[in-house]
Amino acid sequence: MRYKVADDPTLAIKKYGEYLYDNLVIFAPSVEEFGGGVSSEAIVEFIDDGGNVLMTGGSNTGEALKDIASDCGFEADEEGTFVIDHMNFDTKDEGHHTLVVAEAANLVASPYIIGSSKSPILYRGVGLVTDSSNPLVIDILSGSSTSYSHNPLDPITSYPHATGLNTLLIAGLQARNNARVVFSGSLELFSDNFISALVERSTGGAAEQSGNAELARSLSAWCFHQTGVIRVDKTEHSLVGADSAPEYYTVKEECVYSVTMSELVKGEWVPFMGQDVQMEFVRIDPFTRQMMVNSAGKLTARFIIPDVYGVFQFKVNHNRLGLTRVAT
Numbered sequence: 001m002r003y004k005v006a007d008d009p010t011l012a013i014k015k016y017g018e019y020l021y022d023n024l025v026i027f028a029p030s031v032e033e034f035g036g037g038v039s040s041e042a043i044v045e046f047i048d049d050g051g052n053v054l055m056t057g058g059s060n061t062g063e064a065l066k067d068i069a070s071d072c073g074f075e076a077d078e079e080g081t082f083v084i085d086h087m088n089f090d091t092k093d094e095g096h097h098t099l100v101v102a103e104a105a106n107l108v109a110s111p112y113i114i115g116s117s118k119s120p121i122l123y124r125g126v127g128l129v130t131d132s133s134n135p136l137v138i139d140i141l142s143g144s145s146t147s148y149s150h151n152p153l154d155p156i157t158s159y160p161h162a163t164g165l166n167t168l169l170i171a172g173l174q175a176r177n178n179a180r181v182v183f184s185g186s187l188e189l190f191s192d193n194f195i196s197a198l199v200e201r202s203t204g205g206a207a208e209q210s211g212n213a214e215l216a217r218s219l220s221a222w223c224f225h226q227t228g229v230i231r232v233d234k235t236e237h238s239l240v241g242a243d244s245a246p247e248y249y250t251v252k253e254e255c256v257y258s259v260t261m262s263e264l265v266k267g268e269w270v271p272f273m274g275q276d277v278q279m280e281f282v283r284i285d286p287f288t289r290q291m292m293v294n295s296a297g298k299l300t301a302r303f304i305i306p307d308v309y310g311v312f313q314f315k316v317n318h319n320r321l322g323l324t325r326v327a328t
Contacts, residue, residue, distance in 0.1 A: 125186025271297025
């Protein structure tokens with residue numbers, strides 16, 4: 001791991017046409033322009049080429065990060081704004097209700113991304129919105145129904161940038177090439193103060209340890225492809241009872257198709273135990289689609305070749321929230 005100041009004149013992510021890093025962490029919310037040969041366009045290109053980025057904004061999010069976020073499908077509110085929640089804030093708040101307590105129930109329903117913690121999250125930062133028409137964007141953590149994004153020092157004279165459950169605190173992206181981006185609107189979410197803090201709700205109740213530490217670990221592990229990564233190791237097809245594939249199949253014959261898949265767990269590849277993988281037998285459109293039976297990572301489907309002549313393909317296209325996309 002290497003640490004660099006965002007405006008370091010020697011900053012570079014590529015040398016001799018090769019990337020120097022697989023992952024980038026950008027904890028420089030207010031940066032307006034990167035140093036060296038790095039630019040917003042270069043980081044977007046890094047993502048397009050399969051790199052992963054974890055970055056944080058804030059109430060003073062600079063144009064450099066806003067440009068990257070915009071290309072990834074999310075948008076941060078204007079300078080000076082915070083997420084405000086008059087019903088869900090911590091007692092340590094200084095009076096503007098910007099020290100928001102976000103409940104674990106508002107996290108995306110994927111343990112691959114957010115882990116298993118059920119503790120509340122402390123958050124102070126800018127509000128985000130995402131493009132609802134973009135299927136690659138993930139709303140990782142949203143505000144409550146009483147939250148909104150605005151400058152706490154200004155009167156509200158127009159409709160806020162984001163309100164209610166549309167107010168996002170953390171957004172993510174998994175691109176079609178499986179590159180991952182996580183954008184938190186709060187740098188403080190990752191700070192020692194918030195990680196070690198006790199959450200004391202304004203509505204009362206017992207103080208409890210914040211879930212920031214667990215969430216930070218889970219987000220970084222997912223973003224950097226340490227969790228939620230699967231692959232196809234092997235594919236096979238044959239007639240039922242045969243050991244190898246025939247030269248061609250004839251209509252009404254019974255065929256068996258199998259796929260061996262693995263999942264990366266704690267740095268080691270282990271059999272993937274998912275039970276919702278489907279296969280298709282395709283000639284332009286699928287003529288057969290069925291669920292595969294998983295036996296210790298080997299997924300199998302048996303079916304009758306349809307009574308239609310033509311060139312067919314066996315296909316698996318597995319796309320589930322929090323997991324890398326795999327296709328055969």
